[in-house]
Amino acid sequence: QQQVKQSPQSLIVQKGGISIINCAYENTAFDYFPWYQQFPGKGPALLIAIRPDVSEKKEGRFTISFNKSAKQFSLHIMDSQPGDSATYFCAASILTNAGKSTFGDGTTLTVKP
Amino acid sequence: GAGVSQSPSNKVTEKGKDVELRCDPISGHTALYWYRQSLGQGLEFLIYFQGNSAPDKSGLPSDRFSAERTGGSVSTLTIQRTQQEDSAVYLCASSFHGGVGYTFGSGTRLTVV
Numbered sequence: 711q712q713q714v715k716q717s718p719q720s721l722i723v724q725k726g727g728i729s730i731i732n733c734a735y736e737n738t739a740f741d742y743f744p745w746y747q748q749f750p751g752k753g754p755a756l757l758i759a760i761r762p763d764v765s766e767k768k769e770g771r772f773t774i775s776f777n778k779s780a781k782q783f784s785l786h787i788m789d790s791q792p793g794d795s796a797t798y799f800c801a802a803s804i805l806t807n808a809g810k811s812t813f814g815d816g817t818t819l820t821v822k823p
Numbered sequence: 824g825a826g827v828s829q830s831p832s833n834k835v836t837e838k839g840k841d842v843e844l845r846c847d848p849i850s851g852h853t854a855l856y857w858y859r860q861s862l863g864q865g866l867e868f869l870i871y872f873q874g875n876s877a878p879d880k881s882g883l884p885s886d887r888f889s890a891e892r893t894g895g896s897v898s899t900l901t902i903q904r905t906q907q908e909d910s911a912v913y914l915c916a917s918s919f920h921g922g923v924g925y926t927f928g929s930g931t932r933l934t935v936v
Binding site: 716742744746751752753754755756759799801805810811812813814815816 | 827856858864865866868871879914916920923924925926927928929930
């Protein structure tokens with residue numbers, strides 16, 4: 711099963727709050743988990759990615775938490791800003807198998823001033 | 824160029840006509856992907872090219888869809904006898920190594936009327 715399930719579909723957060731987006735996967739062969747950020751009219755842009763050998767990766771205000779046993783990973787955006795308002799996609803791929811990514815359905819984040 | 828370039832940015836076509844969408848990947852990127860994004864939906868994998876290997880066409884929705892990549896660089900996605908359900912944003916991405924951190928273009932918005 712190549713499906714990646716993402717939730718919530720939409721999220722509204724106050725400025726300065728924490729935004730949390732969750733993804734779950736089925737295929738235990740997945741070994742690369744990126745998150746992409748997409749603004750209207752633009753293609754998705756790589757935000758941050760994690761391999762399953764670590765449980766957490768942080769880059770600035772963005773953190774990925776990874777739970778291998780639960781087959782879940784999440785994106786946390788600390789001190790959310792209105793400029794973070796965008797659609798976020800999680801993805802999963804198998805790097806040794808050409809790496810074509812399976813994407814979640816996306817989460818539309820709105821950060822209110 | 825510095826990024827992935829797609830043309831045209833917008834295409835309106837009549838049902839039954841053929842269309843060609845072009846993707847110019849980042850120089851040196853050996854992997855090239857086509858995805859389709861319908862309104863409010865996630866990214867649907869279409870086809871993947873890696874170097875000189877045979878392409879992975881497993882995501883093409885019907886035999887009306889085809890793609891080629893010439894000289895390991897520019898790619899063209901062709902949709903024959905377009906249908907209204909083909910209306911979507913077609914995104915191209917490339918990566919230096921298959922699966923690790925795609926760079927997406929801004930997409931071609933196809934509208935079939």
